[in-house]
Amino acid sequence: MELRFHHQRQSFTLDIEATLPDHGAVGVYGASGAGKSTMLAMMAGFIQPDSGRFNLGADCLFDSAHGINVPVHLRRIGMVFQDSRIFPHLTVQDNLHYGFKLLATKDRRFSLQQIVDLLEIGHLLAQKPHQLSGGEKQRVALGRALLASPRLLLLDEPLASLDVRLKRQILPFLRRIKDETQTPMVYVSHALDEILYLTSQIVMLDGGKVLAAGAFNQVIHDERVLALAQSLGLENVLHAKIAAHYPSQGYTVVMVDTQAVSIPPVDAAIGSEVSISVAASNLALSTHRAEGISIQNQLAGTVTSIQQVGSKVLVSVDVGAELIAEITAKALDDLKITQGCKVFCLFKTQGVYAFLST
Amino acid sequence: MHLSPADIQAIFLTLKLASVVTVILLLLATPLAWWLARTSSKSKGVISAVVALPLVLPPTVLGFYFLLAMGPNGVIGGLMQQLGWQALPFTFAGLVVASVFYSLPFMVQPLQNAFEALDKNLLDAAANLGASVMHRFVTIAVPLSRAGFLTAIILTFVHTIGEFGVVLMIGGNIPGVTRVASVQIYDHVEALEYMQAHALSAVMLVFSFVVLLFIYTLRPAHKNIN
Amino acid sequence: MQMIKTFLMQYKQTLMAILMMSLSSSAFAEKINIAAASDLKFAMDEIVTQFKSNNPADDVNVIYGSSGKMFTQIQQDAPYDLYFSADISYPEKLAAEGFAAGPATPYAFGRIVLWSPKTQLDAAKLTLEDLTRSDITRIAIANPKHAPYGKRAEEALRSKNLWDKVEAKLVYGENIAQTAQFVQTGNAQVGIIALSLALSAELTKQGHYWLIPDTLHNPLKQGYIMTKRAENNKLAHKFSAYMASANARKIMVKYGFNLPNETASQ
Numbered sequence: 001m002e003l004r005f006h007h008q009r010q011s012f013t014l015d016i017e018a019t020l021p022d023h024g025a026v027g028v029y030g031a032s033g034a035g036k037s038t039m040l041a042m043m044a045g046f047i048q049p050d051s052g053r054f055n056l057g058a059d060c061l062f063d064s065a066h067g068i069n070v071p072v073h074l075r076r077i078g079m080v081f082q083d084s085r086i087f088p089h090l091t092v093q094d095n096l097h098y099g100f101k102l103l104a105t106k107d108r109r110f111s112l113q114q115i116v117d118l119l120e121i122g123h124l125l126a127q128k129p130h131q132l133s134g135g136e137k138q139r140v141a142l143g144r145a146l147l148a149s150p151r152l153l154l155l156d157e158p159l160a161s162l163d164v165r166l167k168r169q170i171l172p173f174l175r176r177i178k179d180e181t182q183t184p185m186v187y188v189s190h191a192l193d194e195i196l197y198l199t200s201q202i203v204m205l206d207g208g209k210v211l212a213a214g215a216f217n218q219v220i221h222d223e224r225v226l227a228l229a230q231s232l233g234l235e236n237v238l239h240a241k242i243a244a245h246y247p248s249q250g251y252t253v254v255m256v257d258t259q260a261v262s263i264p265p266v267d268a269a270i271g272s273e274v275s276i277s278v279a280a281s282n283l284a285l286s287t288h289r290a291e292g293i294s295i296q297n298q299l300a301g302t303v304t305s306i307q308q309v310g311s312k313v314l315v316s317v318d319v320g321a322e323l324i325a326e327i328t329a330k331a332l333d334d335l336k337i338t339q340g341c342k343v344f345c346l347f348k349t350q351g352v353y354a355f356l357s358t
Numbered sequence: 359m360h361l362s363p364a365d366i367q368a369i370f371l372t373l374k375l376a377s378v379v380t381v382i383l384l385l386l387a388t389p390l391a392w393w394l395a396r397t398s399s400k401s402k403g404v405i406s407a408v409v410a411l412p413l414v415l416p417p418t419v420l421g422f423y424f425l426l427a428m429g430p431n432g433v434i435g436g437l438m439q440q441l442g443w444q445a446l447p448f449t450f451a452g453l454v455v456a457s458v459f460y461s462l463p464f465m466v467q468p469l470q471n472a473f474e475a476l477d478k479n480l481l482d483a484a485a486n487l488g489a490s491v492m493h494r495f496v497t498i499a500v501p502l503s504r505a506g507f508l509t510a511i512i513l514t515f516v517h518t519i520g521e522f523g524v525v526l527m528i529g530g531n532i533p534g535v536t537r538v539a540s541v542q543i544y545d546h547v548e549a550l551e552y553m554q555a556h557a558l559s560a561v562m563l564v565f566s567f568v569v570l571l572f573i574y575t576l577r578p579a580h581k582n583i584n
Numbered sequence: 585m586q587m588i589k590t591f592l593m594q595y596k597q598t599l600m601a602i603l604m605m606s607l608s609s610s611a612f613a614e615k616i617n618i619a620a621a622s623d624l625k626f627a628m629d630e631i632v633t634q635f636k637s638n639n640p641a642d643d644v645n646v647i648y649g650s651s652g653k654m655f656t657q658i659q660q661d662a663p664y665d666l667y668f669s670a671d672i673s674y675p676e677k678l679a680a681e682g683f684a685a686g687p688a689t690p691y692a693f694g695r696i697v698l699w700s701p702k703t704q705l706d707a708a709k710l711t712l713e714d715l716t717r718s719d720i721t722r723i724a725i726a727n728p729k730h731a732p733y734g735k736r737a738e739e740a741l742r743s744k745n746l747w748d749k750v751e752a753k754l755v756y757g758e759n760i761a762q763t764a765q766f767v768q769t770g771n772a773q774v775g776i777i778a779l780s781l782a783l784s785a786e787l788t789k790q791g792h793y794w795l796i797p798d799t800l801h802n803p804l805k806q807g808y809i810m811t812k813r814a815e816n817n818k819l820a821h822k823f824s825a826y827m828a829s830a831n832a833r834k835i836m837v838k839y840g841f842n843l844p845n846e847t848a849s850q
Contacts, residue, residue, distance in 0.1 A: 045485075098487050098497075102489060103488065145487070429771040435770075545727060548653055
């Protein structure tokens with residue numbers, strides 16, 4: 001899909017040009033006010049840009065030069081909002097059926113049962129929205145959008161109003177949707193860990209413009225991208241497998257490539273996949289394996305790059321996967337770390353968040 | 359208490375008038391209220407003022423202008439005569455037209471309030487799911503404005519039942535055609551038939567009270583749904 | 585709330601008028617309120633104007649309306665000092681019930697006419713029989729149930745055996761003035777109204793009339809009373825006497841009223 005939006009409102013100018021993959025998920029990342037939600041609203045057709053065009057596959061949905069502007073209800077682009085926008089007067093089942101019933105039978109890609117199973121909302125069908133929790137509402141909103149068989153699913157900060165616990169409950173469902181429904185997704189968030197959990201494809205917006213677009217581990221080396229990611233709280237997201245549980249001692253061990261990592265207890269079978277995230281600012285570096293220290297995780301690796309961002313330094317370390325550590329310039333001098341050095345990455349068990357990849 | 363056949367005829371005529379006017383106003387006022395609730399057009403002020411006129415104008419003013427406008431020398435009456443249609447004064451249709459205007463604010467204003475209170479985001483969400491403007495209106499706006507519709511319908515109905523001044527001025531007091539209950543009561547009083555006036559008045563009083571009681575006791579429950 | 589507001593707006597003028605009338609009448613003796621039937625509209629206006637030019641200090645107020653309504657109002661102690669009814673039976677009843685300061689006095693006999701604006705028909709060339717014509721679709725009369733002129737109109741139509749034939753065309757005015765207005769605006773083509781109204785400057789200009797023979801109906805014997813509250817009001821007595829003066833009688837005759845010989849001041 002190809003989009004070019006130009007829009008001028010008071011002091012804010014939006015000028016976006018991007019070509020996004022037609023399959024899989026793309027994360028749109030940026031600070032609040034960067035224009036992320038406006039971009040989605042333009043794709044869905046809620047806001048008409050002053051000029052530009054938007055093609056989805058072979059279809060042109062908006063082209064100011066040719067006076068094309070397909071109305072919202074004919075675009076077949078699903079959207080999930082931060083405030084679920086479940087219809088308050090309808091039951092969960094009727095909410096789920098809302099878009100589904102408007103579709104010709106041949107256009108229906110999912111059955112109610114499939115979506116209900118996927119999102120595990122079967123027990124909620126008869127309920128009214130006011131009886132649902134925030135997390136349940138978002139799952140219903142997801143299901144409702146999916147049942148309308150969208151050609152593209154837009155997610156506008158769908159987890160922003162949920163607490164950490166609920167976020168961790170919902171994220172795996174998003175991954176399932178991506179993996180099992182083959183629906184292309186654009187996921188807007190200001191939380192990098194959410195995006196990286198879903199996809200490595202990322203578009204970074206800043207001040208109404210596209211700062212960078214592409215695979216995260218490539219664009220992150222751009223200084224401006226790094227600075228932005230830095231200011232929003234840089235997260236490392238690694239894929240891992242559960243290796244052992246030690247419930248009495250309060251931790252679980254997972255393997256990242258060939259290295260063991262201790263994380264807080266997780267309720268999942270040994271061998272199952274898990275994603276873990278560690279904030280770059282929670283990583284410490286050491287030139288030797290540290291002794292007599294409470295920190296459990298010490299991953300050995302090789303420094304692949306060093307970048308100075310303001311007074312801070314970001315050090316990328318290859319530990320079988322890429323980890324970025326945020327240290328001070330003084331620490332870099334003291335340790336005399338250079339590219340190619342062997343280092344250990346240290347972080348506490350409690351500093352790790354785990355997302356099950358159900 | 360005894361109601362004469364003429365009284366009963368007047369009651370049925372009143373109910374018929376109120377029903378017809380309510381249905382017509384529902385069809386006319388709903389799009390108007392929707393427009394008023396959504397528009398930022400400059401003409402909104404003018405239209406709102408015209409809609410609210412019957413609230414402040416004495417019914418005699420309305421009746422007087424209707425009589426002039428609908429008569430053979432009037433703008434509307436002259437036009438209708440040229441089209442070969444029956445003149446409106448002293449006809450049931452004439453009462454309906456006058457009552458539609460007279461009760462307009464009672465239908466428009468509760469609806470407009472309800473539509474203004476609607477969460478536009480829900481309509482957007484429905485559009486996003488493939489619902490056309492009309493479908494969004496019927497499946498989202500109408501059910502979420504239920505309390506507003508109920509209030510508008512009941513107020514219009516009872517207000518039309520309570521209409522007197524306009525009817526007196528353009529109705530011509532024809533039994534079964536324009537002699538509604540309020541006029542019938544007036545005639546009873548004028549003819550010093552106090553017993554009959556009492557009987558019919560009591561029916562109107564009880565009916566109106568029950569209807570209003572229904573609105574005021576039922577409305578909070580509807581608010582909860584929304 | 586809105587409904588209460590609407591109610592107050594509708595009746596504000598009436599409430600204010602009653603309030604002011606009651607305040608002023610108790611404060612000043614030299615003031616009277618006259619309740620007069622609608623058919624007297626033009627004649628009484630002229631008489632009062634004359635009376636005031638002779639007695640500039642006196643305050644005379646006239647309220648026109650239907651005789652029946654004013655009858656009921658006087659029973660409920662309305663602040664009227666003199667009551668000129670279009671039908672003497674109302675003041676007679678009031679006198680019998682003790683609401684009057686004296687017996688009911690006849691002051692005139694009314695006449696009914698067929699009247700139509702020139703733009704519709706030439707009423708001068710019509711007779712009652714013409715009312716059955718198919719080109720006449722709306723006929724206005726005062727409500728026979730309570731308006732004296734309406735009762736006489738019905739009697740006249742019945743005595744010609746026309747009532748059943750024209751009943752479907754009839755529209756009923758609340759009083760004789762409204763009946764005239766229905767015809768004046770062209771909403772009814774012809775009406776049976778009071779001669780006194782047909783002779784007014786306004787209606788003379790607009791249309792013609794045909795006098796309905798008074799042999800076809802009971803006499804429209806009109807009478808007045810002085811109410812109990814006016815018993816000691818000098819102005820009420822003065823005005824009542826003026827009604828019997830040559831001046832006042834001349835005006836009444838000008839508006840088509842026949843005068844009873846016995847009309848004299850008490």
